[in-house]
Amino acid sequence: MSTDRTPVGDADVCVIGAGPAGALVADRLADAGRRVVVLEAGPRFDPDDRLERQERAIRPAYDRPDVWDGDPERDVHVSSNEDWFYPLNHTRVKGVGGSTLHWQGMVMRLHEDDFDSASERGVGVDWPIGYADLRPYYAEAEREIGVAGADDNPFAPPREEPHPMPAFKPSYSDGLFAEACENVEIAMHSVPNARNSEVYDGRSACVGYGTCQPVCPSGAKYDATVHVERAEERGATVIDRAPVQYLEHDADSISAAVYATPDGEHRQEADSFVIACGGVETPRLLLLSESEQYPNGLANSSGLVGKFFMDHLFAGMGGTLEEPTRQNHVGFLTSESHQFYDDADEEVGPFKLEFFNYAGPSPVESALGGDDWGDELLERLRREYGTQVGMGALVEQLPREDSYVALDPDRTDDRGNPVPDVHWNVDERALRTLERANEIQREILEELGAEITWQVGPENTGPAYHHMGTTRMGDDPDESVVNARLRTHDLENCWIVGSSVFPTGGAMNPTLTIAALALRAAEHVDAELK
Incomplete structure (x- = not known):
């Protein structure tokens, strides 16, 4: 396994984050012949270690973060609302594969009214796209991930x-x-489950280990390493242990992602950038990238980066x-x-x-x-x-501006960066x-x-650990961070994928919608590069 973490020359696209959204975008763009580099903050886990991780999961001496090598100094965070404490580290994973390494694996589509909450339910906001727009990408996502399901839900x-x-x-x-x-x-x-009820895509059928959350030793449950490895086979470069510290930019575009490695700091240049760090780390990275052009954080002319944090x-x-x-x-x-x-x-x-x-x-x-x-x-x-x-x-939790992700002014992580403050309201x-x-x-x-x-x-009650809404999509640049194609309103070469773009959350597990939106966004990124 290569430990070369130096930048890739002449990159067309830099994808930040190797969870389900980033992996699907990287795979799709690599398949289109684009030169893709993926920067992942956490490590690449050895699949041969999964039985050992399963053992940790069932032993009371280990807490949930221990299963996937959580690091208290790297992953430190704050939850400043005393009324609604948010236990961020309980179920997040930093590493190649992201949250799909430990997820439950349920993959439902949002209902039609979820896209039109304000119009149909009288609360929240409408998405700038409807179910019909996403419907073919839902089907594509189900094929890519591998979904076992039936047509028995009326x-x-x-x-x-x-x-x-x-x-x-x-x-x-x-x-x-x-x-x-x-x-x-x-x-x-x-x-509908993202686990194999029969052999599919070269992966075995479920063998019934029963420790699906937080670890599937057999690989029958889908995780994003499937598409990370496929992207690499198609020419993409994946650099692990490479947390992006900030994004260099001018008023109109990003020029480089500055990332740290065990060997020092590097700059990854690219024509386009896709941020896929999840609903907490994506707004954090944008806020860490403040500048004279963007004194309140990158892509934040609306002032809404980090706002409207939602969970189920x-x-x-x-x-x-x-x-x-x-x-x-x-x-x-x-x-x-x-x-x-x-x-x-x-x-x-x-x-x-x-x-x-x-x-x-x-x-x-x-x-x-x-x-x-x-x-x-x-x-x-x-x-x-x-x-x-x-x-x-x-x-469902409705979006509200006083539920947000911000930078804590007092705490820093192992790199000296302000940590995220998840200020959760219900x-x-x-x-x-x-x-x-x-x-x-x-x-x-x-x-x-x-x-x-x-x-x-x-x-x-407590959260389901589905981080949504902090870089919401919309048609109005004053009321949203990205447009319907998931490109930021402020920057011509920056897209955001993941549940952070959800304007509302519905009450369905979000990963299938994340995947569908990622596949749709990959088409738009590829079209912009032509």
């Missing part, structure tokens, strides 16, 4: 072709929920049954419900219901987390394991939506006959 937006692979069969616990849902007239349907909120409920549930038999979701999603209005937002296959601890976690052994351990496992059920829900509509989701979850669980033992709702 509430989903229209599609043009079947999913690339058949859906995973409903789990045993899904079957327990099905009768209760039928009795209370709630429809269940399959979950979690609502959950669970308990126990007086019968086996095979908890943790499947490590991902196989059933959900979008039945209430399009009821959204000004008062209650969109949400989707999830039926957990992994409620309660696994037997391994239970055993490792206790002090007992032998017969005592066996008796405790029989008593505590195997009868738990749970439900979840994702809830709107009242989201809290009402959490209450509504909890009401439906309780109805289902009581119909199931469960003894409810836990609830996550308005008072103790």
Whole structure:
């Protein structure tokens, strides 16, 4: 493996970030014959280490950041809103592959009304593009990633072709929920998953390790290293451990990305730049690149870089049954419900219901987390394991200007740069939506006959770690950072890809929309280079 981290000469495009958005853009542009260089802040992980990382994931001595080598000095951050603390490092990964190394792997399309929230729901803003504009790119993204799904969701937006692979069969616990849902007239349907239900694209079918989040040892779950490696085969250069410190520029364009390496600092020049650092690090990089031309941060003539930070909120409920549930038999979701999603209005937002296959601890976690052994351990496992059920829900948070990512004036990272301050706020509509989701979850669980033992709702909700909105797209340069083609309004050779461009978040896991937008943006970047 090469450790040459020197700049690439005559680069057409410099992509900053090797997560799903950056990887897809790099692969598409390399395939078009462009000279592409990718700068990634974190390391390239050895795939042979994934079993060891799986072991870390199930041992209580390790925290989530330890699984993918989180660095407290490199990744330090601040959350300045005391009312809504944001645990940024709990589920982020810096490295080649980015967040897809540890993600759950659910890939839904946004609904049609998600693109027209202001017009259809009376809140938020409308996107400058509609579902019809993104629809062919959704299909392309599903083929690129490899999605297992079915056409059994009557509430989903229209599609043009079947999913690339058949859906995973409903789990045993899904079957327990099905009768209760039928009795209370709630429809269940399959979950589209970015994991192989059969051999696909040279990767094996899922073999059931069950540790999907935060590590899939088999490679059956898609991660962005697939497209990073493909881009390299097509001639792209990927430089890891190369955090970009700032972007050199004049009033109209970027000239170079200045990046640090273990061996020193370098300048990567290119004709065009694509920033794909995620919803926190993308605005941070732009703010770190302030200058005389852009005293408030690069591409920030609107003053909105970092503003409108959004996440999805979690609502959950669970308990126990007086019968086996095979908890943790499947490590991902196989059933959900979008039945209430399009009821959204000004008062209650969109949400989707999830039926957990992994409620309660696994037997391994239970055993490792206790002090007992032998017969005592066996008796405790029989008593505590195997009868738990749970439900979840994702809830939309509206964009608000007082929810933002900024530079902290006092803290710096291991390179001496100001760290991100994630100042997270949550709107009242989201809290009402959490209450509504909890009401439906309780109805289902009581119909199931469960003894409810836990609830996550308005008072103790938390984020889903989907960082959105901080460089929003729009037609008006005074009200957005990038246009409908994801090029910045201020700079003629700078594009931003990723969920930071979402004007609103909906309540669907964002990665498929990230991928679709990245494929669409790659076309526009390539066209501008001709």
